[in-house]
Amino acid sequence: MNIVVVGTGYVGLVAGACLAKIGHQATCVDIDEEKIKNLKEGKIPIYEPGLSEVVKKEVASKRLSFSTSLKDVLDQAEVVFVAVGTPMRRDGKADLQYVEAVAKEIGQNIKDYKVIVNKSTVPVGTGKEVTDIIAKYYKGSFDVVSNPEFLREGSAVEDFMKPDRIVIGAGSNKARDVMLEVYEPLDYKKITVSIESAEMIKYASNAFLATKISFINEVANICDIVDADVEDVARGMGLDNRIGPKFLKAGIGYGGSCFPKDVNALNQIAGTSGYDFKLLKAVIEVNIKQRLLVIDKLEELLDQIKDQPICVLGLAFKANTDDIRESAAVDIIRTLTGLGANISTYDPEAAEQAKEIMNGGVKFFDDPYEATKDAKALVVATEWPEFKKLDYKKVASLMANPKILIDGRNILEPEEMRKLGFKYVGVGRGKL
């Protein structure tokens, strides 16, 4: 089928490349001219394992192409995926301006029946809103469907190609059948529901996962008081099939471009519907508090933060991505520099992005050992596998006393680290 994907970010580029990989003719559109120019030259704008290979292969096979003009490529499309950003507004609601702009552009340029797919994460009711915007300009027949995306950054290609489920929210059988045809090559569970239910599935899924994280973080905080180890507790809980081991990893809280904004958006949807979603409010509050625990622990162990050399390993909001949106690491660094700390930092992929948004007080290093040199405290803020494998004996020898090691992701062995001379502090790993 001929498919146009509007918005060539983490979701749009992965979706476009993977739709080409499963045999469709895909064109990725973006208003960011630099991004499209780079893609046409074979340069991939984001770090995502395996993506570069798929893009290169599909471009070579001529199934994947790029454009800055939706108008130029719209005619050829049978299906138009909308994958533009829906960032969080100041009031916590989803900002729909980009989705609305694309809907208007489609309305102004569409000439025949097409299925318009909301792949962006959007509040319940957006399918109808997009329909209304297009219908304002175009009087012919078209359908809007909701097809939320569940890929995770860091394993996006794999997740797109092998999804747990494909959710299709359609208001007509015709649109539903077109979507089933699009995904026909992917032999995974497909569920067809109403547009509103599909929109809700996405928010409810992310809110549930965020709840699991905040829950285990609360358990971790109690573990610190009662001298239990949350890693053992989570293992014991996760072996229960009804609970499962995933998203039971205590740490410095969830971040990224999705969880914080989607949890807030669902809270706002509830509020504007006249419903008080108490549980979700607590999830948000716990997550904010969890990041600040690192600061509290450092204050306790260093007496004061001002002028102290502190190294933060990791800037990305999680491992295997260069995405720093709503990253706990970035938040912690900002708070520490605000308190006058001298921060040194290293991240294998996300440093360039972080440099653009950080003010003074932060030194970026290309080598993790260089970053730890002379630091009195080290915070492991992202669970990059290479941070687990560092030579911590060497790190200990490079650092200055009192060699505090705050393992914000619980990736290290407390006893091993203590033997090497660190004052090790994990999250929920017992009393200090």
Ligand SMILES: NC(=O)c1ccc[n+]([C@@H]2O[C@H](COP(=O)([O-])OP(=O)(O)OC[C@H]3O[C@@H](n4cnc5c(N)ncnc54)[C@H](O)[C@@H]3O)[C@@H](O)[C@H]2O)c1
């Ligand atoms: N990133 C994720 O892991 C993930 C996972 C699932 C769902 N989502 C959802 O998918 C959507 C996209 O997220 P993302 O992370 O890919 O965003 P992104 O910010 O990486 O990419 C969005 C792209 O849209 C482009 N754009 C904006 N307006 C445009 C227009 N009028 N025409 C063409 N292009 C335009 C931007 O230039 C940008 O390149 C969001 O709603 C997000 O919540 C994201």
